[in-house]
Amino acid sequence: MLQGATLARAGIDAAALKPAEVDVERAVDLGVERLAIDYEGREHLPSPETLAALADEQSVRLTTPVRADGFDPLGERDLAESLPESVRRILVAGHRAYLTETERERAVAPRLREAAARSRDPWVGTEGIERIALAVGGTQFELLGPGTDPRLRALRQAGYEGEVALYAPTVLTDEEDAVLDALGDYAARRGPVRSALPDGAATDAAADGRAREVLSQAVRDYGLVGDVETVAGRVDELRDAGADRIVGYPARGLDPFL
Structure with missing residues (x-):
């Protein structure tokens, strides 16, 4: 069984957690310095007490969709105001699956700007809003994909000096069936793969x-796949291209890493 320190040996310095899938409190044993907790609807949001306890052990960030009630800086923001001071934010437009029809219609740009102004050291999710996110500033939080390396190099060559964090579903095995079971559906949802x-x-x-x-190619384009040495080599390539932080999503759950 892999040990938590394996993530660090693979060059991964943060773990992304989906609270609808895992008990986030177990993440203290993952052996990484940072946690990024995804938003999967209000019903799955960890309590302020749970977030505070995690933040006592690690640096914690919470994905907060700026169009969603509770996190809307131009409307209802009770959830944002309930966050512990020790928890930093990842500002995103919000996945449509977790937004109501009314929330989906709200303008992103003014809300993202206002939320960034209210946040300390925010990360800004770029998915679907790359230019807006870059204009807002903060650490750019991108999804790993086949164009990531040249895009990062172009960004750095153009003079961008801010931080870039990469989100990458991670499977630390080279057993192909296990890889496809863990990442096949995720890769298949990407437009070019579909x-x-x-x-x-x-x-x-x-x-x-x-x-x-x-799919065998796609899971490697959109995720970190292979044994520890293989993934560490890929992480080194991404850092050389311009990434500052690698955020690994344990695509097979936490157990393989505990």
Whole structure:
């Protein structure tokens, strides 16, 4: 079984947690300095007490969708105001799956600017709003993808000196069926991959033929995959390209890392 320190040996300095999937309180044993807790709806939001306890042990950031009631800096912001002082924020537009129809219609740019002004050292999620996020400033929080390396190099060559954090689903194994079961669906949701897959193809370990070939490449384009040495080498490449922090999402849950 892998040990928590394995994440650090792989060059991963933060762990992304989905509270609908895991008990976030177990993350204190992961052996990383930072935690990034995803927002998956108000019902899955850890309590202020839980967040404060985690922040006593590690640096904690919470994803806060600026269009969602409770985190809307131009409207209801009770959830934002209830956060412990020790918990920093990751500001995002918000995943449509966790927003109501009314929330989805709210303008992102003014809310992101206002939320950043109210936050200490925010990270700003770039997914779908890259130019707005860059204009707002703060650490740019990007998803790993096939264009990440050249995009980071171009950003640095253009003179950008701010921090960049990369979110990357992580599977520390080279057993292909386990990799596809953990990351196949995630990769298949990306537009280029979806277009390349045969209609109706399985997106997990059951994939075969052309679908398996496409997915085997895609999970490595959009995630960190392989043994510790392989992942550490890929992390080094990303840092050389311009990434400052690597945020690994344990795609098979916490148990393999505890």
